[in-house]
Amino acid sequence: MPIIVKENLFTLNTKNTTYQFKVGDFGYLYHLYYGPRLFDEDMSYVIIPREQGFSGVCYDAKMIRNISMDLMPQEYPSTGVGDFRFSALGIINNDGSRLVDLRFYRYEILETKPKVKGMPCFRETNECLKVVLKDRYKDIYVELLYSIYPENDLITRSVIILNKTKENIILDKAMSVSFDMQANEEYELLSFYGAHVKERMLERQIIKHSAYEIGSNRGTSSHQQNPFVIIASKNANEDKGEAYIFSLVYSGSHLFHIERNIYDQIRIAIGISPEGFRYNVAPNEAFYTPEVAFSYSNAGFSSLTNNWHKAISKHLINPRFKDYYSPILINNWEATYMDFTEEKLLNLAKKAKSLGIEMLVMDDGWFKNRLSDISGLGDWEVNTDKFPNGLSSFVDKIHNLGMKFGLWFEPEMISEKSDLYEKHKEWVLMAPNREPMRSRYQLVLDLSNDAVIDYIYDKMAKIISETNLEYIKWDMNRSISDVFSNNLPIERQGEVLHRYVLGLYKLLERLTTDFPDLIIEGCSGGGGRFDLGMLYYEPQIWTSDNTDAYERLFIHYGTSFGYPIRTMGAHVSAAPNHQTGRVTPLKTRGIVASHGTFGYELDLLKLSKLEQQEIKNQIKEYVKHRKIIYNGNYYRLSSPYENDFYTSYQFQFGNSGLLYVCFTKIKVAAPQIFIRLKGLDKIGHYKIDNKVYSGLQLMQIGLPIKAPIIDYDSLCLEIKKVRK
Ligand code: GLA
Numbered sequence: 001m002p003i004i005v006k007e008n009l010f011t012l013n014t015k016n017t018t019y020q021f022k023v024g025d026f027g028y029l030y031h032l033y034y035g036p037r038l039f040d041e042d043m044s045y046v047i048i049p050r051e052q053g054f055s056g057v058c059y060d061a062k063m064i065r066n067i068s069m070d071l072m073p074q075e076y077p078s079t080g081v082g083d084f085r086f087s088a089l090g091i092i093n094n095d096g097s098r099l100v101d102l103r104f105y106r107y108e109i110l111e112t113k114p115k116v117k118g119m120p121c122f123r124e125t126n127e128c129l130k131v132v133l134k135d136r137y138k139d140i141y142v143e144l145l146y147s148i149y150p151e152n153d154l155i156t157r158s159v160i161i162l163n164k165t166k167e168n169i170i171l172d173k174a175m176s177v178s179f180d181m182q183a184n185e186e187y188e189l190l191s192f193y194g195a196h197v198k199e200r201m202l203e204r205q206i207i208k209h210s211a212y213e214i215g216s217n218r219g220t221s222s223h224q225q226n227p228f229v230i231i232a233s234k235n236a237n238e239d240k241g242e243a244y245i246f247s248l249v250y251s252g253s254h255l256f257h258i259e260r261n262i263y264d265q266i267r268i269a270i271g272i273s274p275e276g277f278r279y280n281v282a283p284n285e286a287f288y289t290p291e292v293a294f295s296y297s298n299a300g301f302s303s304l305t306n307n308w309h310k311a312i313s314k315h316l317i318n319p320r321f322k323d324y325y326s327p328i329l330i331n332n333w334e335a336t337y338m339d340f341t342e343e344k345l346l347n348l349a350k351k352a353k354s355l356g357i358e359m360l361v362m363d364d365g366w367f368k369n370r371l372s373d374i375s376g377l378g379d380w381e382v383n384t385d386k387f388p389n390g391l392s393s394f395v396d397k398i399h400n401l402g403m404k405f406g407l408w409f410e411p412e413m414i415s416e417k418s419d420l421y422e423k424h425k426e427w428v429l430m431a432p433n434r435e436p437m438r439s440r441y442q443l444v445l446d447l448s449n450d451a452v453i454d455y456i457y458d459k460m461a462k463i464i465s466e467t468n469l470e471y472i473k474w475d476m477n478r479s480i481s482d483v484f485s486n487n488l489p490i491e492r493q494g495e496v497l498h499r500y501v502l503g504l505y506k507l508l509e510r511l512t513t514d515f516p517d518l519i520i521e522g523c524s525g526g527g528g529r530f531d532l533g534m535l536y537y538e539p540q541i542w543t544s545d546n547t548d549a550y551e552r553l554f555i556h557y558g559t560s561f562g563y564p565i566r567t568m569g570a571h572v573s574a575a576p577n578h579q580t581g582r583v584t585p586l587k588t589r590g591i592v593a594s595h596g597t598f599g600y601e602l603d604l605l606k607l608s609k610l611e612q613q614e615i616k617n618q619i620k621e622y623v624k625h626r627k628i629i630y631n632g633n634y635y636r637l638s639s640p641y642e643n644d645f646y647t648s649y650q651f652q653f654g655n656s657g658l659l660y661v662c663f664t665k666i667k668v669a670a671p672q673i674f675i676r677l678k679g680l681d682k683i684g685h686y687k688i689d690n691k692v693y694s695g696l697q698l699m700q701i702g703l704p705i706k707a708p709i710i711d712y713d714s715l716c717l718e719i720k721k722v723r724k
Pocket of ligand 1: 408
């Protein structure tokens with residue numbers, strides 16, 4: 001049974017994990033356990049009431065003084081009531097007090113999963129629990145929602161704060177999740193930091209007696225700190241040890257607060273960043289937090305990752321894209337930047353078609369006034385100097401070649417040099433009598449305003465229908481500053497960033513409902529908004545503007561901890577690489593770009609006959625392999641952080657697998673490399689490169705690998721099971 005409620009004890013079971021909490025003394029909700037699946041144990045014994053000097057005990061405990069709230073493992077901690085750790089909820093009551101004392105009120109087992117209003121979330125499941133807490137003094141209700149996906153070892157949580165009082169309340173913090181784990185050994189925090197062209201770099205640190213904040217105050221999930229973390233036992237590696245993953249299904253500012261107290265309890269609180277957040281909740285209104293998804297494995301990172309990838313593919317990504325392969329594309333950005341004509345693109349498309357490419361994506365620069373990044377955003381009308389017969393006529397030509405067509409938009413942005421800015425300055429996020437910050441010369445539209453959403457929708461829908469558009473690259477090229485909406489009253493300005501995200505989702509919801517076959521590729525200066533919120537609407541996201549094959553190994557490595565490989569946009573680009581100047585073999589660029597949706601982003605017309613032939617072969621290989629890449633288990637066999645000679649990874653889908661090895665520079669007198677494979681049947685036999693090995697040999701001793709013959713050499717080997 002996934003949900004068991006016995007008196008005051010709540011047990012949530014997945015196939016391999018159990019999450020447990022209970023209603024304890026005086027109605028407080030105490031977290032008991034999250035870890036390997038229990039049989040039918042009640043973990044209440046872990047609550048050992050004790051006194052901690054200088055912390056609070058609730059008034060109704062009367063003469064009892066050993067229930068210090070500061071030590072109790074909370075399931076959703078109250079504010080201002082003697083627990084001095086990071087609280088989950090900040091409510092400013094209309095008397096000015098910032099206090100809320102949450103006690104258990106009731107629970108309900110739900111037959112279907114309720115929607116997280118206005119936001120994406122993991123899709124239907126029939127295993128849902130609602131636990132309602134209530135402030136001891138006021139009619140403020142906090143509903144904790146739990147959804148369970150037993151087969152995938154996945155649990156999600158979100159919160160609804162319901163104001164049933166007769167007065168307004170203000171939220172200045174509303175975390176989606178908070179709970180306290182007892183850490184009887186050392187735990188480590190893995191987070192994924194970065195920058196533009198350097199996304200999701202893995203950082204691993206011991207959780208000491210301190211507080212850690214992983215987050216973004218940029219209005220987006222950001223390049224700087226991706227909204228997921230892993231908490232792992234100290235020596236956990238790919239094959240052993242405990243690992244918990246937590247990820248926020250949200251695309252705006254966020255905070256992951258992790259703190260360890262003197263008694264080695266680790267508090268994990270995740271939600272919208274409280275920085276600048278102030279949300280008014282009127283009587284009878286409710287506030288919905290975004291959802292947090294989490295999973296646990298006691299068999300190391302590989303097992304955590306494979307469950308997680310499957311959970312996202314099965315329950316978050318639009319089912320429409322379950323069995324699809326993203327079209328192999330040519331994107332003209334690094335081929336032409338904004339300097340192109342219709343003729344040039346048509347020639348590029350023809351060449352692409354002859355090599356086996358399935359789609360042309362026309363990137364930035366196709367619209368009116370867009371000669372450089374100084375102008376043009378917001379109007380979304382074709383540049384008739386570049387396309388004298390209009391956009392549809394050009395798209396028809398691409399379709400007539402038998403190719404699909406995709407178009408770049410940056411819907412959330414506006415250039416000051418645009419007709420839209422002349423007409424609707426009030427639609428821009430900026431405060432009265434202050435000049436706004438520019439970033440890439442552009443300003444941000446106020447997506448908290450429905451009129452803006454309608455305008456963008458109409459502009460995009462017109463082009464999508466007129467051109468029978470198959471694909472959109474949805475870009476967002478700056479962080480949000482000047483957080484002020486002309487459409488909201490003074491007291492609601494603290495709501496702008498969250499309302500912006502809700503507006504974004506509203507727009508995506510409308511477009512994906514009205515144009516269900518449209519594929520949207522997410523992008524934000526590369527991978528600056530790679531999060532589960534966007535993946536709900538967009539089955540793939542451009543992983544990074546850094547297309548250098550060597551640098552990408554690090555970016556792919558970090559991204560793979562949080563997201564399925566099939567969601568990662570990866571392209572072959574030119575050598576020398578435009579970001580780093582590095583020269584890598586075309587073969588290696590193809591191999592690295594196979595770690596994802598696959599495409600090209602270079603001027604195919606400048607390639608030699610030999611290179612063109614190589615591209616043809618790469619495409620054939622990718623098409624042959626993509627079933628395994630999209631659906632297989634994924635194993636990080638070596639880390640680019642730890643191995644400076646090569647990075648290797650494996651996909652295994654039933655009896656078929658793929659081994660990839662990417663080298664750095666040649667090493668003289670290097671020892672023979674043996675790569676140990678994973679996920680094979682020990683007694684089975686596998687053919688690799690025309691030799692047969694047993695699963696045991698391959699997993700125990702490993703496959704001998706030929707030394708590289710040039711710098712940045714690479715190889716991809718098929719693994720085929722030939723007999724039991
Ligand atoms: C961003 C994207 C690029 C490209 C440019 C166009 O930087 O990440 O891929 O689309 O914008 O301006």
